[in-house]
Amino acid sequence: MITNVRPEDGAHIDTVGGATATRRGLLAGLAGAGALAAVLAASRPAHADPPPSGRVLVEDHYPASTTTDQEAWQAALNAAAALPGPSHVIASGASYHLTQPLNLTGFQDLTIEGLGPTSTTLRVDPARATALNNLFVIGGTAATARVTLRNLGFHGGMLSPEPEAHARDGAQPRPFPAGGYLRTAIYALGADDPTASGHAVVDGVTIENCRFYGTDGLPILLKGVRNVVVRDCYARRCLDIGFTFCTSVHFIGNRVEWCADNGVSLSRGCSEVVCVGNTIIGSFAAGIFAGGFGDDPGPSQITIVANTVLDSALCGIQLTKGTTDALVQANVIDGVLRGYGTWESDGNGPIYGVGVMVAGMPLTHSEATSSGNQADYERLAQRIQIIGNTISNADRAGVLMHGTDQISIIGNTVHNPGSATYVDGVTPIPPDATYRNTGIGPFAPAAAGCTNTTIALNQIADDRGGVMIYGVIGAQGVSTLAVGNTIVGAAQTSGGAGFRAPALPTVSRPTAASVGIGGNLYDTTLHKPIWSDGSAWRDAAGAVV
Template sequence: MKKTFFSFLIFIVISANALGAEKHRSEHINDYSIFDVKHFGALGDGIANDAPAIQRAIDTASYYGGGTIWLPIGNYRLVVPLVPKSNIMIKGAGLGAVLMATTPVKGAIGQPSGDLYNFSVEDITIKGGVIDEGVFPRRARTYTPSFTSAIFMQGDRMADSLPHIQNITVKNCNFLNVRGLPVFFQGVSDKVLVTGNYFENCLDPGFIWCESVQFIANIVKKGADNGVSVSRGCVKAVIANNIFEDVAYWGVWCSGFMGTAGPQSFSITGNVMKRCGYGGVALVNGPQNGTVTGNTIDTVFNGPTDQRSKTHGRGVWITPLTVGGEVAQEASQIVISGNLFRHIARGGISLSGAADILISGNSFINVGATDTTVSSVNYNTGVYTDDYSVPGGGLKRIGLVSNSFVDTRNISFSNFAYAPAIRTSTESYQKNNTMLGFRQPLGERLAVGGNTDADQSLTINARPGALRELLFQTAGVRRWDLRVTNTAESGSQTGSDFSIIRRNDNGSVAGYPLIFSRADGSVRLVEATGKLGFFNQAPISKHAAIPNTTGASVATLEQEVNNLKALLRSYGLLNL
């Protein structure tokens, strides 16, 4: 009897627990599949270890096919990373829902235990242990024990032994003071979208071996590395409408690394990069098929405050992939258009090992503050090359069209709009570029028309009474002018005569060898010391006057005719 009664009590307890658990589960399933972590035992007091409770919520939601893990306002301390599951969204109360750690933890959300699909994180804050402030941009940091990363995971695009990871979203989250990469996605298939987030005092949000990266409308401040790194093995990338401010290295690193090429299809559009240490956009190790458009790159230093070097300070940097010192893949088919480059310490765009690069419609303002040498071609220059072995030899089909180069400073530092090696590189071209205040001439290569084009023309137009000139220089000093004079036009074809002007070594006028009259077509040899020769005859000075032969004898006339024939021969007008 006692045994039967005891068995009955056990049955009652088990049944009650089962009913309670089922009621607990059904509450969350019926409430639009929202699983409140506090219902699973999380305290959010910053003291208790809330990782087991939050993981229970994730596992329960996964058991029922997915759902939203809700983090109310609180500080949720973790001692191990949370393990993500498919079809799960971890969502919180924004700045008030904080994942934190007070001991070393690899990350807040870590590697999945199996294949992972359709996982997202929204509206939470992950706070690390970096504690220093100070002058930025800066590389060095001090920190207390906490997360190394915030979100990290590795998929099978890196290695077959890893789980398949596909379709990851991180949206409207805050990443504060994380010692390492706040998000580090590796080998993710299909889409990884990071949008609307705020990153401060972390390393760079990073992506490698991902199929399609979208980094959109984020704010990154005081980064200890790049603003964002879309690096080796990534295939497609969109980096758009972000703000990168006071980052130690590059605003955008869209490049290869460690012997692997950069992304092969990319768009970097509408970003603002301000006060970067190394530069604005890095396209190194042979990225291809991309655009850099509509970005503002405002103020680039010669490195972060704790790593200054005059070699740093570029707006955009483009290089090939090299293996064993040889070019394995050029950076190619890239359009850089409609960007603002302002106060860039070294120079605007640096190229090497590149082909089919179109640089158009950009504005370069006050580029260069590094080297005061006027003749320097790879410092203080709008577009230049770092190919020192054969300057420009690694460049092909570099187009510069409709760019503006301006130095507004009281003392100009800008040298060349584009370096001579850029201008003379293989099949490269320049058209409709303008320059003001630079210390070296524009030097634009001009070509009008093509092999099969119809009639072409080159026009130099001005108001009445103005000079119209075509100037020829050596090292920036004038040598010859072709000029339409500024003599006022008063009717009857008067004025606007054509002249040729020669100049001294210092560029001053040496003389006017020829003037052509528009009124009557006459040609004047103007200079008293001028010489004249025809048909490759050595030029000679004006001959003395021939005496008057009126009433002269036949012998005298014959002699004067012979003198005249000799004179014509000396000018090259008669055969010997």
């Protein structure tokens, strides 16, 4: 685990004042368009496409000394909209103070680019009496396609000094002024969002090498958008970067620090999601949230691979409310609390303090989970593979699940799961609290909430003197396999070795011929194990049953 860290560079905090003089001085030192192109090329990531030919410079739209940044930006966008083909708006100033949203609806093939995330900063004019909800806005009756924002910084207006450790509005607030601050830097609402009545399709939004600091709300909020790429961005002390009802989302190579909610929310209604190679530190809720919300189930067809998730206050990776068709592989999760500050409580649900949490959509949508059988779930979390992850110091459990079907948990390393005491730091956690101090298992093991579960070849270790109660709890229900798990240091062990035979009543068991010679199961009607000889079921004495 790590401790709270500060921005690496003072420029990450703010660069304001003297904006017009700085911008014009920079341009005066450039030897024409060729030098400007060289500067932009040097700051552009290697994977960036070459700029389109229709360049518009924001600096060219300050006709008078009294021209405001807002007027210059709007004039530059108007000029870009008038071009017949692709357009490239270049912002070369050190900082811009804006007072109103900049609407990008209807653009096709638009790129907006600064000189770098710490060299070109946009923020709300401090003189504005209220907050600005959104800065760049996409969404309306005109279709929008292929919009890119690149090499820009956004300062939300959060005041100094920063809060210590985890912070969220309420008892652990982030300080903001009465006005002149920003809630969301980039907002889009496309036709695929069920609430977007009358909105046109938004297809193709790319945000790369941008920086977001101290926004009051979600720095990026994209809803109902197709073909989204957010890569190589940095966000600190904001809310979560959020996606809902989006198709084809690539969230790659980003760094998110000390956000006041989740780190990233790949949320309800999303599909075809790739979340790879991100570093997420100090989230107040989940590091990576890939679940449903309210009445809407979780995402589907989601890949969460090779991320580093550190010091989350609630959950490392959360797949709840019926997430389906997911791969969670090769992630490193270190440090998960049971809530923080006013959110820390022994009465919290089983999500709190878990490395990887998987659950279905309860019939009662207001509940995050259900402790009942599968019949208590409207939609199960299905077809999920949790493979080769390293999970350390999760204060409740390494991997918990309920309301699931076809889950494979294979080859993970779980180190020091659980806590010796309740949050008071004094009262020991009793040995029957199986969903509190567990390496891997269902959070309601007495209920038949999980089917077709494989828990195999995992390493679970506790070197704190027996804090962990169970290494593995075999999931309840039929078709569960717990085999080859290595468990060291648990107060009790379960499911660490051997094959767990399927358990079925006589009326539900398959034919002996379909299972083949040597196939076995436990007959819950006869209360004994039985084996197939290829044509009939036999008990241990050889009698046909």
